[in-house]
Amino acid sequence: MKALVIGGSLGGLFAANLLLELGWDVEVYEKVGDDLAARGAGIGTHTELVDVLARLGITMDERLGVVIPDRICVDRAGRELYRCRWAHTMSAWANVYRPLKDRFPAARYHFGKGFTGLVQSANRVTAFFDDGTSAEGDLLIGADGLRSTVRAQLMPGVQPRYAGYVAWRSIVEERVLPAASREWLGEGYWFVLPKGEMFLCYQVPAKDLSRVGRDWNYVWYRPATEAQLADFCTDASGKCHGTGIAPPLIRPEVTAYIKREGRELLPPHLAGLLDASQPFFQAIFDIESPRLTVGRVALLGDAAFVARPHVGMGVTKGALDALCLYNSLAKSDVPSALQRYDRLRGEFGRRCVARARQLGSYMEARSRPEKGWTPEQLDQRPERVLHEVALALADIPELQIDI
Ligand SMILES: Cc1cc2nc3c(=O)[nH]c(=O)nc-3n(C[C@H](O)[C@H](O)[C@H](O)COP(=O)(O)OP(=O)(O)OC[C@H]3O[C@@H](n4cnc5c(N)ncnc54)[C@H](O)[C@@H]3O)c2cc1C
Numbered sequence: 001m002k003a004l005v006i007g008g009s010l011g012g013l014f015a016a017n018l019l020l021e022l023g024w025d026v027e028v029y030e031k032v033g034d035d036l037a038a039r040g041a042g043i044g045t046h047t048e049l050v051d052v053l054a055r056l057g058i059t060m061d062e063r064l065g066v067v068i069p070d071r072i073c074v075d076r077a078g079r080e081l082y083r084c085r086w087a088h089t090m091s092a093w094a095n096v097y098r099p100l101k102d103r104f105p106a107a108r109y110h111f112g113k114g115f116t117g118l119v120q121s122a123n124r125v126t127a128f129f130d131d132g133t134s135a136e137g138d139l140l141i142g143a144d145g146l147r148s149t150v151r152a153q154l155m156p157g158v159q160p161r162y163a164g165y166v167a168w169r170s171i172v173e174e175r176v177l178p179a180a181s182r183e184w185l186g187e188g189y190w191f192v193l194p195k196g197e198m199f200l201c202y203q204v205p206a207k208d209l210s211r212v213g214r215d216w217n218y219v220w221y222r223p224a225t226e227a228q229l230a231d232f233c234t235d236a237s238g239k240c241h242g243t244g245i246a247p248p249l250i251r252p253e254v255t256a257y258i259k260r261e262g263r264e265l266l267p268p269h270l271a272g273l274l275d276a277s278q279p280f281f282q283a284i285f286d287i288e289s290p291r292l293t294v295g296r297v298a299l300l301g302d303a304a305f306v307a308r309p310h311v312g313m314g315v316t317k318g319a320l321d322a323l324c325l326y327n328s329l330a331k332s333d334v335p336s337a338l339q340r341y342d343r344l345r346g347e348f349g350r351r352c353v354a355r356a357r358q359l360g361s362y363m364e365a366r367s368r369p370e371k372g373w374t375p376e377q378l379d380q381r382p383e384r385v386l387h388e389v390a391l392a393l394a395d396i397p398e399l400q401i402d403i
Pocket residue numbers: 006007008009010011012029030031032036042043044045113114115116143144145146147148149167169219282300301302303309312313314315316317318
């Protein structure tokens with residue numbers, strides 16, 4: 001049996017590596033021309049993610065994860081408002097990508113192959129690429145992310161919905177920070193909650209696996225109207241790149257603006273972190289696909305559902321999608337397996353998106369006050385936010401769904 005995996009990021013690599021274990025012939029097609037390890041920032045992990053990695057022989061050791069003991073919320077002056085035990089492991093995108101990519105046979109991973117379309121019959125599916133080539137298989141996995149071309153072909157009506165706020169983020173090497181900041185930051189998972197916003201930062205393992213050390217990852221969720229987002233996405237030549245812009249093209253005055261805002265709203269050591277970084281941003285979107293399979297095609301990871309990052313499980317969700325597909329294919333023929341996958345992961349995805357939307361509603365409300373929000377949606381008390389953001393999967397009853 002042969003699988004064509006469109007998208008060679010984490011979701012695609014989980015699926016590709018797992019299907020190899022099932023004895024499938026697997027080819028991965030990635031539109032970007034070279035290694036993706038330079039991308040990404042910090043990610044939260046879950047036991048379930050660590051388990052899928054372990055199944056592939058990848059151990060979450062100290063090079064891949066940092067255990068964070070406490071979550072602490074501070075005010076503008078750096079005074080502690082609330083603290084809770086945490087003891088979860090944080091990692092970084094590149095640290096999960098590297099071993100997954102290295103594990104997969106290089107000759108079957110094709111960089112610089114942009115998928116453009118597909119045709120399928122009852123038993124076979126053919127994919128077409130932007131270099132004029134094509135490939136044929138028994139199953140096509142659309143793991144091509146938020147703006148999935150596979151999804152667009154199968155469900156053209158499904159569009160990402162902008163949530164009304166953006167995440168400013170970056171990673172800073174710990175060694176570039178002043179000693180006083182390193183001491184103040186310690187090993188905390190810091191939160192600052194300006195009205196309608198959420199700033200958080202935590203340590204992650206150094207991105208460069210050959211370097212011993214840690215980096216600091218921060219994410220600052222801030223409301224931005226659609227007009228502001230268009231301005232942030234406009235480069236120095238005046239060209240607007242839609243709702244996302246490559247970090248090197250962000251105008252210097254835009255990064256200067258967010259650093260200035262940091263000095264206004266964040267405690268000095270956290271503003272210093274922002275100052276020492278090269279901030280970039282991602283607009284926050286919701287995506288819900290009404291179904292995950294059409295014929296011999298399955299959507300997986302962000303191509304299927306994008307939940308706002310407050311559930312902290314984008315990577316775990318992609319890994320579990322891949323595991324569910326693997327379990328389903330191990331049990332039955334392709335059509336029955338895809339039915340099972342659609343039912344289980346569709347339910348998980350919808351519930352995940354709903355939970356993340358609820359956690360982010362107090363930020364959405366600031367750019368869309370007219371929508372009418374309940375007090376529960378506007379609740380940004382530290383004790384609620386610090387407990388509910390990126391909760392362990394086992395502690396979320398509605399997400400206990402068979403894999
Ligand atoms: C601010 C922010 C914070 C986040 N924090 C976390 C966190 O704490 N924990 C967590 O688990 N997740 C987090 N995430 C989400 C996480 O990064 C993704 O959910 C996860 O990487 C899913 O990966 P994917 O492979 O499905 O999609 P993607 O990583 O988007 O990969 C899609 C791949 O497909 C390729 N592609 C696209 N189109 C084509 C085409 N036509 N042909 C071939 N290839 C194509 C792309 O180049 C890309 O490599 C966060 C996201 C954001 C925005």
